[in-house]
Amino acid sequence: MDFTPPPIEDGFTAEKLFNQGFSYTYDDVIFLPHYIDFPADAVDLSTRLTRRLPLAVPLVASPMDTVSESAMAAAMASLGAIAVVHSNVPAAAQAALLRAAKSRRVPILSDPAFAAPDAVVEHEDAFAGSPFLLVTDTGTATGRLLGYVAKREWTNQTDKGLRVGDYMAAPPKRAPWDADLNRIHKLMESEKSSAIGLEREGELVDVVVKDDVERVKGYPKLAAPATVGPDGEFMVGAAMGTREDDKVRLEHLVKAGVNVVVLDSSQGNSIYQLDMVKYVKRVYPELDVIGGNVVTMYQADNLIQAGVDGLRVGMGSGSICTTQEVCAVGRGQATAVYKVSSIAYKSGVPVIADGGISNSGHIVKALSLGASTVMMGSFLAGSHEAPGAYVYQNGQRVKKYRGMGSLEAMTKGSDARYLGDTAKLKIAQGVVGAVKDKGSVLNFIPYTLQAVRQGFQDIGANSVQSAHDLLRSRVLRLEVRSGAAQVEGGVHGLVSYEKKYY
Numbered sequence: 001m002d003f004t005p006p007p008i009e010d011g012f013t014a015e016k017l018f019n020q021g022f023s024y025t026y027d028d029v030i031f032l033p034h035y036i037d038f039p040a041d042a043v044d045l046s047t048r049l050t051r052r053l054p055l056a057v058p059l060v061a062s063p064m065d066t067v068s069e070s071a072m073a074a075a076m077a078s079l080g081a082i083a084v085v086h087s088n089v090p091a092a093a094q095a096a097l098l099r100a101a102k103s104r105r106v107p108i109l110s111d112p113a114f115a116a117p118d119a120v121v122e123h124e125d126a127f128a129g130s131p132f133l134l135v136t137d138t139g140t141a142t143g144r145l146l147g148y149v150a151k152r153e154w155t156n157q158t159d160k161g162l163r164v165g166d167y168m169a170a171p172p173k174r175a176p177w178d179a180d181l182n183r184i185h186k187l188m189e190s191e192k193s194s195a196i197g198l199e200r201e202g203e204l205v206d207v208v209v210k211d212d213v214e215r216v217k218g219y220p221k222l223a224a225p226a227t228v229g230p231d232g233e234f235m236v237g238a239a240m241g242t243r244e245d246d247k248v249r250l251e252h253l254v255k256a257g258v259n260v261v262v263l264d265s266s267q268g269n270s271i272y273q274l275d276m277v278k279y280v281k282r283v284y285p286e287l288d289v290i291g292g293n294v295v296t297m298y299q300a301d302n303l304i305q306a307g308v309d310g311l312r313v314g315m316g317s318g319s320i321c322t323t324q325e326v327c328a329v330g331r332g333q334a335t336a337v338y339k340v341s342s343i344a345y346k347s348g349v350p351v352i353a354d355g356g357i358s359n360s361g362h363i364v365k366a367l368s369l370g371a372s373t374v375m376m377g378s379f380l381a382g383s384h385e386a387p388g389a390y391v392y393q394n395g396q397r398v399k400k401y402r403g404m405g406s407l408e409a410m411t412k413g414s415d416a417r418y419l420g421d422t423a424k425l426k427i428a429q430g431v432v433g434a435v436k437d438k439g440s441v442l443n444f445i446p447y448t449l450q451a452v453r454q455g456f457q458d459i460g461a462n463s464v465q466s467a468h469d470l471l472r473s474r475v476l477r478l479e480v481r482s483g484a485a486q487v488e489g490g491v492h493g494l495v496s497y498e499k500k501y502y
Contacts, residue, residue: 011477014338014369023332025317026362027486032477034460034470043453044463045224047372048350049082050288050310053235053260056080056224057449058367058464060352062377063087063239063264066401071109071385073101075441077234080224084237084262084375091249094238095256102233102257103205104198105178105226107385107442108212115139117146117165127151131209132195135168145171145204150194152211172207174199178232185213220446229259237290239264242272250280260288266315266323268292269299277306293354295336297343304347313340317355318377334369341370345468360448364455368467368476377401382435383444390437397437 011032018024047058061068061076061083073083085097100109113128115121116139127133132150136143147168154160157167173191175184177200184196194210227235237260238253240246253261261280263273268291280289291303292312300311316324317333324330331339333356341351350372357363357376366374380386381401388399438444459476461467470476481489491497 011479013474014471014476014478015474017478017480018335018338022335022480024334024480025332026334026356026365028332028480029334029365029478030481030485030489031365031368031459032479033458034476036457036460038457038462040450040453040457042462043456045449045452045456047464049237049352049373050260050290050350051348052288052309053082055082055227055373058363058371058373059445059449060084060237060373060375061380062354062375063237063262064377064381065089066388066399067377067381067386069387070097070100071387072380072383072441073098073236074104074109074234075107075385077101077227077236078107079442079445080227081445082227082235082237082260084239084260087239087241087249087264091252094249095252098236098238098253098256098258101236103177103200105228105232105234106181106184106198106208106216108208108216109206112207114141114143115149115164116143117168118163120161121149121154121164122160124151124154127154131211132207133164134207135164147171148195148207150209169195172197174204176200177205181213181217184208185217188213216440216442219440219443224449231257233257235259237262241265242270242276246276247279250284254284254287258287260290260310262290262312263292266293267329268294268312269296269302274302274306277303277308281307290352292352294340295331297339300340300343304344304349308349310350310352311340311344312352312354312375313337313371314353314355314375321355334365337366337371338369341468345370345472360451361455363448363452364459367452367464368456368459368461368471370468370471372464378435380438380441382438384440385442391434393434398434399437401433401435 045057047055049055057080059081061072063084063086065086065088068083068085073085076083085094087094112132112134113126113130115133115135117135119139132148134145135147135149136145147170149164149168172195173187173193174197175187177198187196188210196208197204198206198208229235236258238258239262240249242263242265250261263276265273273291277289277291280287288309290310290312291308293314294300294303294311295313295315303311313336314333316330337351337353344351351370352373352375353366353371354375357374357379363374378401382399386399390397390399456467461470
């Protein structure tokens, strides 16, 4: 009798797990731990957004009008990631958002307000959320700079009836547009100044105040190199549609220096997108194009054949998206990412896992299932860099967060994303909500990335490519979690607890 023990078979390969007719989300599956022979800090998270565009970290800010504008683009680039500026504004305005992010090398954008010297500022609304007012002879951005008024100085001013010209500070000393925080801080110290102007080709592009510099310097030290192009500027992506007038938008974006464009559609496998991909690749062959959204291998193959340089995966998985509920179409995100990645990698096309990211574990799962990057909306909304003002709701400090398929967003033009711009009746595929204040992405993203490194260490992957190799060689194993297992895998059995990860 043969007593030779059978080979160890534990867990399921991804190939077997995702071919059983079930649509799985990230929470449905769990990776089994593998062998560790390296420290977590040795994990390399560098990756590719597209065929030709490398990133130091695998994170992308979603092209949503409550997530990605200039401030988010500059902050994400400084972290080694990238943001895609939304297209829910006129083409010229989108190009201006792009230029604002690319016209500096510090993750601080003040979006300054302006006033004439004879103006009287009686309420802080005049600052429009900026830490200062720039005083020009015309009271506009095109006027000659005469000085500035810091919000803190205005607050301490006892007589609010005085003209700003009576108590404004002299124009700030200037530094080159590409000066880093350390250089700006040293200049502030040597000049004993609370503000420094950033200058490019003789034009003042922004003013940085000392409070912001000290705030950012207090965040975790950035370990990854910034996402910078050959011209020394931050790299920034931009969204666009697939209609004829989007060709004009594309021209504006190219002139503004866009580094990659995302064809923004909830269902990317359409004649409109296929034609637009071919148009962009023909007219601007050096510009990378990301297609999507897709969730099936068939959809992905069509876009790959058309010439896309990257694929955006996800349909109805976002926290504010109702496409699966309203249209009965979509796919569980874990299944979608695995399926699309399994065909895209054969053509060297990187996959962006778009939607469904609520924590660092979801990022680990998305990347390990074949994605090269993850695109995030709600994870970044509510941050200091996201557009919009904070308000208080039920005692919590929050910011608005809305789906691009919400009726509110559609009135601004996002209905074209759902191919509904020509329809007589508008059907919402998203909602409007709010997310709590998360602070600055410059503070919480480094902690998130460290958690991702530790997850990679547990599965024995020392890089994104290593995780892909382990998955495709069938070394990496998974299982489906029951409802009870999901409860057990989270915090449970406590009367109360404080949810704090850093």
